[in-house]
Amino acid sequence: MAVTLTTAQSIGILIAAAVTLMMYSFLYKDNLFYKFGEHLYVGISVGYLVNIEWYNVIKPMFIVPFFYQQNYILIFPTLLGLMMLMRFVRQVSWLSRTPMAFVIGVGSGLAIPAVLNASILEQLYSTIIQLWVSPVDTASPLWWWNTLSLWLIFLGVLAVLFYFYFSIEHKGIVGKLGTVGIWFIMISFGASFGYTVMARISLLIGRVQFLVYQVPDAFKFLLGIGP
Amino acid sequence: MPEKLNWMEYITQLDRRWIFIAVAVFVIIPIILGTSFPVNISPSVQSSYDFIDKLPPNSTVMIVCDYDPASEAELYPMTLALYRHCFDKGHRVMSLTLWPNGAALIETAFDTMKVEYKGNPLYPDGLKSGVNYVNFGYGVGGALVIIAAGQDMKTAFTTDYRGNSTGSMAIMEGVSSLADLDYVIDLAAGSTIDWWVAYGVQRYHFTMGAGCTAVSATQYYPYLNTGQINGLIGGLKGAAEYEQLAGHPGRALAGMTAQSSVHALIIVLVIISNIFYFLTRKKGR
Numbered sequence: 473m474a475v476t477l478t479t480a481q482s483i484g485i486l487i488a489a490a491v492t493l494m495m496y497s498f499l500y501k502d503n504l505f506y507k508f509g510e511h512l513y514v515g516i517s518v519g520y521l522v523n524i525e526w527y528n529v530i531k532p533m534f535i536v537p538f539f540y541q542q543n544y545i546l547i548f549p550t551l552l553g554l555m556m557l558m559r560f561v562r563q564v565s566w567l568s569r570t571p572m573a574f575v576i577g578v579g580s581g582l583a584i585p586a587v588l589n590a591s592i593l594e595q596l597y598s599t600i601i602q603l604w605v606s607p608v609d610t611a612s613p614l615w616w617w618n619t620l621s622l623w624l625i626f627l628g629v630l631a632v633l634f635y636f637y638f639s640i641e642h643k644g645i646v647g648k649l650g651t652v653g654i655w656f657i658m659i660s661f662g663a664s665f666g667y668t669v670m671a672r673i674s675l676l677i678g679r680v681q682f683l684v685y686q687v688p689d690a691f692k693f694l695l696g697i698g699p
Numbered sequence: 700m701p702e703k704l705n706w707m708e709y710i711t712q713l714d715r716r717w718i719f720i721a722v723a724v725f726v727i728i729p730i731i732l733g734t735s736f737p738v739n740i741s742p743s744v745q746s747s748y749d750f751i752d753k754l755p756p757n758s759t760v761m762i763v764c765d766y767d768p769a770s771e772a773e774l775y776p777m778t779l780a781l782y783r784h785c786f787d788k789g790h791r792v793m794s795l796t797l798w799p800n801g802a803a804l805i806e807t808a809f810d811t812m813k814v815e816y817k818g819n820p821l822y823p824d825g826l827k828s829g830v831n832y833v834n835f836g837y838g839v840g841g842a843l844v845i846i847a848a849g850q851d852m853k854t855a856f857t858t859d860y861r862g863n864s865t866g867s868m869a870i871m872e873g874v875s876s877l878a879d880l881d882y883v884i885d886l887a888a889g890s891t892i893d894w895w896v897a898y899g900v901q902r903y904h905f906t907m908g909a910g911c912t913a914v915s916a917t918q919y920y921p922y923l924n925t926g927q928i929n930g931l932i933g934g935l936k937g938a939a940e941y942e943q944l945a946g947h948p949g950r951a952l953a954g955m956t957a958q959s960s961v962h963a964l965i966i967v968l969v970i971i972s973n974i975f976y977f978l979t980r981k982k983g984r
Contacts, residue, residue, distance in 0.1 A: 476814075499716065499719045500716065520800065521799055521800075524799040524800070524802075524837065525799070528799070528836070528837050528839055529839050533839070582842065582843075582846070582898070583842075583897075586897040586898055586901060586902070587893075587897050589897070589901055590893070590896045590897035590900075590901050590927065591893070591897070594925045594927060595921055595925060597925070598921075598924055598925040598926075625924070660917065663917050664914075664917050667913040667914055667915075667916050667917055667933070667934065668913070668914045669962070669965060670913040670934050670935070670936065670958065670962070671773065671912050671913035671914035671934055672914075673722075673726070673957075673958055673961045673962075674772050674773045674912075674913060674934060674935040674954070674958065675772045675773070676722070676723075676726055677726055677730070677772060677935065677954040677957050677958060678771060678772020678773070678950075678954070679772070680726050680727055680730050680957070681730055681772075681950055681953065681954060684727075684730050684731060
């Protein structure tokens, strides 16, 4: 079921279409329309973000509780926040060190154990311990393929680690393992590049779909011949 | 007078704008023609789909939309596909975003769902905010929001996007922490999947899946391998797979023909460029 357009939405779609074309005009060469679109984008983004921060952070988290609910303890985090902004005033920029130290202290305390566990210990466990998929444990007839994949990951991790291990000269077996490591790195770069191409083309597809599907509907609505 | 280039040099120094035109043609024509082909389903998308599909009706699924309009092309179709699947199965859907510009996209997606599910026998009164779904809006504080929601959902999200109190909402019944959710899936354009795994899954032990832009998909496969996430929907291709599985073909599936056409073009261009590069280098020697 199609969503019915309103006049405001239709005008918005036409403006968005015009700005999209302005931005893509850069592909031909830098021009006035592109510059206009670029500046419009930056200005609107900043204005929108300030609005969001006001209505989601400053008003509900400080103005309302402090002035209307007498939650005066909020003066301390607010002062710390204001001290952070002193970074831009050279004479008193040292004031920003205290809130910065607070943020770094809390951030590190929260992040170090959590990230260490999630991104290193769990990965290590999975890489080293699970090297065998038993046909008994899995219903998949490709259990041997899964086992091979696990060994490939194990070999890849080992080889790449050797490539980045500089305390031993890269000769003999260490050199050979390092070379295998480069191959793994190259394959990973290739996969990342493939995915990046896909991502960028997806953005273009999104814009073209917008121009092909939504813009005609907006025109039809405004001309009174559509939904 | 400029020196006349031979054809081999001409090809290697071709104006890149010809390539832009070729890419544009390969994208625009399939979209105008409206051709779409079925896509192969990858195991990582299938596992997310199967998990949601097997949940009993009225389960609570949290779909986190950590993206903004810049990544809308890839992640919005994914969001719609997941919403449709959840509402088809009669699940309750909660959404929030850790990105300031994401809340309005969630609201638009729910508005689309309200129109689509009007008159659906599963929802005789239509989809209702606070009953069938809730948009918590923008969660301020990044990873701290995840920790706060793990401790107490109602304190972390006191109001929804429209400013309604969440405390008395029917959808919040039986949900006091992230651990009470039946499934969480983070659709991310940045690094928030790392946060949800580190501060969410590790602490509160809920089942999680992920969706991401194609550019960051390789970064998250290790989480899939360890079982920290049970499924991964990568980019427009992943969204198209999910649309196909859920039986709701949409924008992602419609874009896959264009995607495949441009990939074929790029492969051909890479091969041709390398051939000419080696030929000119050989000639230079």
